[in-house]
Amino acid sequence: MVTRSLVRKNEYRDSIFLMRISKQLEELEGVQRASAIMATDANKGLLEDAGMLTDEIKGASSNDLVIVVDAVSSERAGEAISSVGGILAEEARKRVEEAEVIYKTLDSAIGAEPESNLVLISVPGEFAAREAERALRAGKHVMIFSDGVPLEDEVRLKRLGREKGLLVMGPDCGTAIINGIGLGFANVVKRGPVGVVAASGTGAQEVTSLISAGPGISHVIGTGGRDLHDEVGGITMLMGLQSLADDPETKTIILISKPPSPEVAKRILKAASEVGKPTVVNFLGGDPKIIEEINLTPAVTLEDAAAKAIALQRGEKPKGVTFSADLNEVKNTAEKEHKRIGPNQRYIRGIYSGGTFSSEAMLIVRDLVGDVHSNVPLKPELKLKDSNKSKEHTFVDMGEDEFTAEIGKPHPMIYHELRQKRILQEASDPETAVILLDVVLGYGAHEDPVGALAPTLREAKKIAERERRYLPVVASVCGTPQDPQNLTAQEKWLRGAGVIVMPSNAQAARMAALIVTKGGVWNKMVG
Amino acid sequence: MIVELLRKPKIINIGARNFHDSLIAQGADSVHVDWKPPAGGDQEMMKLLDKLDKL
Known part of the structure; x- marks a missing residue:
């Protein structure tokens, strides 16, 4: 070498x-x-x-x-x-x-483009607050894609923005859609009456992609993952909510976040109840009761949020989704898979590129099957000692810094090498019963994720076969047929590699639970 | 002001070039800033320059 x-x-x-x-x-x-x-x-x-x-x-x-x-x-x-x-x-x-004008500094761009109204910032985190402050002082809204911005800078920037009536989306804001224009990581969705304010980029991608097949999306305002912390107080979610309340195009609203601090939750739910538009709230893993009490509609999963918003928009009674396909068909698919796994194959291994997808799947699998270990666990005692080594049911979020920092390897939605290695590693483990995956499409994501993953998945199945095991793989693809990667084609190729493809992340997690318990949780699920 | 943004975003992209390319592909109004670390990435020098700027 x-x-x-x-x-x-x-x-x-x-x-x-x-x-x-x-x-x-x-x-x-x-x-x-x-x-x-x-x-x-x-x-x-x-x-x-x-x-x-x-x-x-x-x-x-x-x-x-x-x-x-x-x-x-x-x-x-x-x-x-x-x-x-x-x-x-x-x-x-x-x-x-292309004879394109390229600016050297933000100030020169603002000077030459006085009509501009939004600055999208993706410079390294340590420099992002500086550029954001310049943009705000010049009267521009900002979306900060960069992460690694100190919390005190976020608080300062958001207070400054609020004072000036300017939106500060982020830091660590992965997704926004403004009047049909996708910023950062976003899917090509149908225009329509449902508006979203989301503290999770992939959460917004899943919800908007699912709604795109129904009534469609007006806007998505991203807040960044820390907006609902006590220190920030939900400044951007409150401003986003107000702007969707004022927006004539938006008829139904969805709020997405991990459970906020109780104080912030109270403030946001109160504001939402005063908007006067039907509102669905998905505080992932939070208590639905407090949401119902003030006449808002709680949703337990992202798909649930999408389905309920679609129902409300149509004036129907909102109801949850367990599986969207014919139940007999779902049962048969699971049976075909679990009949072929051996008695020592006992655990689900989730290998995720989206942190919210990992959390959502863990919540579902925990309730059906039991504790899930992770590098980003639901409870501190379930944290993996070594994120590179799975233990029992394990879900890894490979978008975490510990993975992406390796020689500057970017996010697994763009770069699949680390996920490919992990898939092969899990395939070699005789205790692995099911591999569970997310695939994310849209602007910003890998140009052909299934093209990158399919050979690895075939190889994984072969590894198991050589050791006389059968290895089920379950996945869901977040995206739309209009995305540059094309949802329909990506799903078809994934099926071609022997993967069970489910229509949402939540359904994929349920399918994995069904396989690993050999159908044991069926009644609990569809009761 | 947010209402105006929602009516028609006009974007300045600073940092990752591919976000600008995606915006152009969608027919959006976007210009790109070819950002480099100011003062060669020296944070102390940067603070000094910012102070001078404000004067």
């Missing part, structure tokens, strides 16, 4: 662009590992851990782009390194060809 590196002085590129380069390099023949990253101290540390920190990179500064390659020979490594110049030049040529 040969390690080669190259430092390009004073050349800054964003992490998603660099991930693409890393991936292209890793696909070259003879290349084992490759990384194109900015030479920050944190990244140098990661390279050192990976045994890829060359002397040349040690001397680079945080403004330098470094490329490092592990290859079978120095020729292969050299070829890979020199291909980067071509990729960067091609990128620059495209920009010139």
Whole structure:
């Protein structure tokens, strides 16, 4: 193995662009590992851990782009390194060809585009608050996609925004849809009368994708995951709720969050009850009673929230969903799978790219089957000692920093390598009864996630087969047929790889529970 | 003001280029800021520059 590196002085590129380069390099023949990253101290540390920190990179500064390659020979490594110049030049040529105006700073863009009203910020977390404050002071709404912004900055920015009547979506806001325009990670959804305020990006994606098949979506206002903490007090959710209340297009409202602090919950529910539009509330894992008491509609899952909003919009009585397909068909599908698993195959292994999907599935499986271990558990005592090692029922959220920080590997919705490894690892474990997955489509996500995952899933099934086991795989795909990746095609390819594809994350979790208990929870489920 | 945003978002994207590309693909109104860490990423220097800016 040969390690080669190259430092390009004073050349800054964003992490998603660099991930693409890393991936292209890793696909070259003879290349084992490759990384194109900015030479920050944190990244140098990661390279050192990976045994890829060359002397040349040690001397680079945080403004330098470094490329490092592990290859079978120095020729292969050299070829890979020199291909980067071509990729960067091609990128620059495209920009010139499109005659696009590119601004160097936010201030210059604001100066040249005075009519602009929203700044979408995805710079590294340590710099995000600075740019957000500039945008707010210039009278622009902001969406902060970046995470790693200190809580006190969030509080300060949101108070400043409220004072000026400006929305601060985020930090760590993955998804918004404003008048049909998807920002960040968003699906292509039908326009319609249902408005969403969500503290969870993937939660909003699931709900809007499901509603897209029905009445459609007016707007999605993202708040970031900490908005409903005591310190922030739900500033953005309250402002988002008010704006949907004032919006003539929005007739029905959905609020999505993990359970907020009781004080914040009270304030939000009170505000929601005064809006005068039918409102569905999904506080994942929270108590539905307090919501019912003030005449709002509680929903226990994301799918439940979508179904109830659709019913309310149509003037029907809202009811929950367990399975949407014919029940006999569901039962038969589960039976066909569980008949083939052996007595030692006892546990569900959930491998998630969306944190909210992982939490939702854990809540469902906990109630049906029992405790679930995780790197982000429902109870502290269920935290995995080593996130790379499963124990009994285990669900991992691979979007957590502990996974994504590995040599600057971005989120598993974009980059599937870590998930692929984990799938094969679980397939080799004789105790694995079912592998459970989420797949997320839409703008921002991988261009063909099933294309990336299907060969791994086939390989996983083969690993089990070689050891005379049968390995069921259950998944759901979050997206719409209009997404660039096309939901219908992705689901079809997934089925082609032998996967049971369910229409929602919640139904996928129930199917996994049904298989692992060999149908034992059927009555409890459909009672 | 939020009502105006909901009527027609006009976006400035700063950071990840692919978000701008997605916006353009949707026919949205977006311009891109090719952001680089200010003051070469030196936080102390950045604070100084910000102070000068405010003067």
